[in-house]
Amino acid sequence: MAQPILITEISSFQAKAGEGAATGNIWLEFDGKHFPAQHWNDFVVVLLGWWTNALLRLLRDSSIKETVSFMEGPYAVEVTRISSEKLRFRALSGIHRNNIVMTGESSIASFALALIAQSRQVLDVCREHA
Numbered sequence: 001m002a003q004p005i006l007i008t009e010i011s012s013f014q015a016k017a018g019e020g021a022a023t024g025n026i027w028l029e030f031d032g033k034h035f036p037a038q039h040w041n042d043f044v045v046v047l048l049g050w051w052t053n054a055l056l057r058l059l060r061d062s063s064i065k066e067t068v069s070f071m072e073g074p075y076a077v078e079v080t081r082i083s084s085e086k087l088r089f090r091a092l093s094g095i096h097r098n099n100i101v102m103t104g105e106s107s108i109a110s111f112a113l114a115l116i117a118q119s120r121q122v123l124d125v126c127r128e129h130a
Helices: 044-059 108-129
Strands: 004-012 023-030 033-035 067-070 075-081 086-093 099-107
Touching: 004 044, 004 075, 004 099, 004 108, 023 044, 023 086, 023 099, 033 099, 044 067, 044 075, 086 108, 099 108
Parallel strands: none
Antiparallel strands: 004 023, 023 033, 067 075, 075 086, 086 099
């Protein structure tokens, strides 16, 4: 089964002081396949916040399933905690987000560490532009 990796492309990041939301390229990669698409441009800070909150709810046993939507387009990722160490991902598309495009599994630790590292990089860029 594919292991999803969240990718933020720091070089694409656009943040201007006083102008609101920052954009950049963010997507998931499932063993070489990209969702929603490679170099997908969206609101990176907002999405990383949603991912962080979803992961925290899963880790705290507040829920066993979370859905993280992309702000642009009819795309979302459903994340289910399937054990104390594993997450299952379903990439969804369509107006009702009911079309399963890709699936995969990841250890909670590896996904969380990557999310933290990418969030720190984005935060550093935001600080540079403040």
